[in-house]
Amino acid sequence: MTTEATLPATSASPTARQVWTRTRGIALALVLLLAGAVAIALLRSDARHGELDPRSADPGGSRAVAELLADRGVDTRVVTTLDEAAAATGEDTTLLVAVPDLLTRSQQKRLHKAFADSGNRTVLVAPGSPSVERLAPGVTAAPATSLDAALAPDCSLPAARRAGTAETGGRRYTTTHLGADACYPSQRLATLLRLPADQGNGDTVVLGAPAILLNDRLDEQGNASLALQLLGSRPHLVWYLPSLSDASATADDERGFFDLLPSGWLWGTFQLFFAAALAAMWRARRLGPLVPEKLPVAIRASETAEGRARLYRKADARDRAADALRSTTRTRLAPLVGVPVTQAQTPEALLPALSSHLHGDGQDLHALLFGPPPSDDAALVALADRLDALEREVRRP
Structure with missing residues (x-):
């Protein structure tokens, strides 16, 4: 008489507990990465809320300078589209472009054409290259220095000499205009340029940093004096805050795919490729022929x-x-x-x-x-x- 032995059932499929044990590290890393991305997005959005907006009382806003201009009889009008900015130009108007780099190439060309014949003053706040080359032909941007650097005027521009030391340290500029006023030099390059009026055209002021316009920096050095003189020379001030939702940003945009990529993308791609190659070589345990090895366990x-x-x-x-x-x-x-x-x-x-x-x-x-x-x-x-x-x-x- 024999008795058949029954072997316990085996399964190659992992249980839910085993799956969780193996993947909990990856899941935790993904959760932390997502939480960090959300936190950074919130911080950046809070930091940029109302920046250079004359209606904002935040530290990065510009309501204080707008109120001081109003006390001197200068009315401030905020516009957010290119059509409004072009329509508001006039001989008794100062046009301030808060963030010129947000404008597309076609918008910059159209804006320059609109205010070239208007006879008004145009103030460009910290334009980069090549934005400044389109909005102020003959001006070239150099790498930025400290944004909080207080500099001496060291020029003959009356507004700068009356204001004295101001926090204009930021982007630096050079120009080919012989009659331009190059003020507040940093490493022998100007952080404030004034291009004179030419044949009925208004003058153009290129400002290297927005510090003199901010609420929390207005009372430092000669910031307030310089800001009021630059923006209060005419009775009307049009404050242009470029917006990505402007319909003109997508009309006749000449930028190609590579223009949308940030500078240095080619070098960054090469670095990533080189790092991936090094990682592959590091993970390769041997470069010679394969060597047979004994299995660590016996499979039933x-x-x-x-x-x-x-x-x-x-x-x-x-x-x-x-x-x-x-x-x-x-x-x-x-x-x-x-x-x-x-x-x-x-x-x-x-x-x-x-x-x-x-x-x-x-x-x-x-x-x-x-x-x-x-x-x-x-x-x-x-x-x-x-x-x-x-x-x-x-x-x-």
Whole structure:
């Protein structure tokens, strides 16, 4: 009397706990990265709220200088579109462009054309290159210095001499205009340029830093005096705050794909490629031929069988599964009925020996061992049961 031992079921699929243990580090890193991105976005949005806006009382706003100008009879009008800025130009108007670099190339050309013949004063706040070259032809921007640098005027411009030291340290400029006033030099380059009026055109002031216009910097040095003189020379002030939502930003925009990329993108891409190559070389454990190694663990046969069965089921390969079951059964039955193993896969050699041993119907044996693949999973399970029953019957004494 024998008792069949039942092996515990094994599964190659990881449990939910194992999946969580393996992926919790990656999930935590993604959560921290997302939280950091949200925090940075909120901080940046708060920091830029009302920046250079004459209606804002925030530290980065410019309401204080607008109020001082109003006390001196200068009215301030805020515009956010290019059409409004172009329509507001006039001989008794000062046009201030808060962030010229936000304008597209076509907007800059159109704005320059609009105020070139207006006779007004134009003040450009910290324009970069090539923005300043389009808005003030003949002026070239140099790399910026400290934004909080207080500098002496060192020029003959009356407004600068009366204001004295002011915090204009920022972007620096050079010009080819012979009659230009180059004030507040930093490393021998001007941080404030005034291009004189020419043939009825108004003058242009290029300011290297916005510090003299900010609420929290207006009372430092001669900032207030310089700001009031630059912006209060005419009774009307148009304060242009460029907006990305301006419809003219997308009209006739000549910028291509590479113009939209930040400067230095090519060098940055090369650095990333070089770093990836170094990482690949670091991860390559050997550069010579492969060396066979012993497996650290032995895999149980039941796990291998179950894993292959899962692959067959995922691929819906009942034909291959049935061929594997029948081939293995024929190989095991051949020695039991006196047929060489080399002829186990031949029906002419195996079936007569099986029929004589079992005294059964040869057609049923042929369909069982060499028949067509099952049509569904239930037929495959039935085939496996019949093959198992046949092998037990042959092995029976």
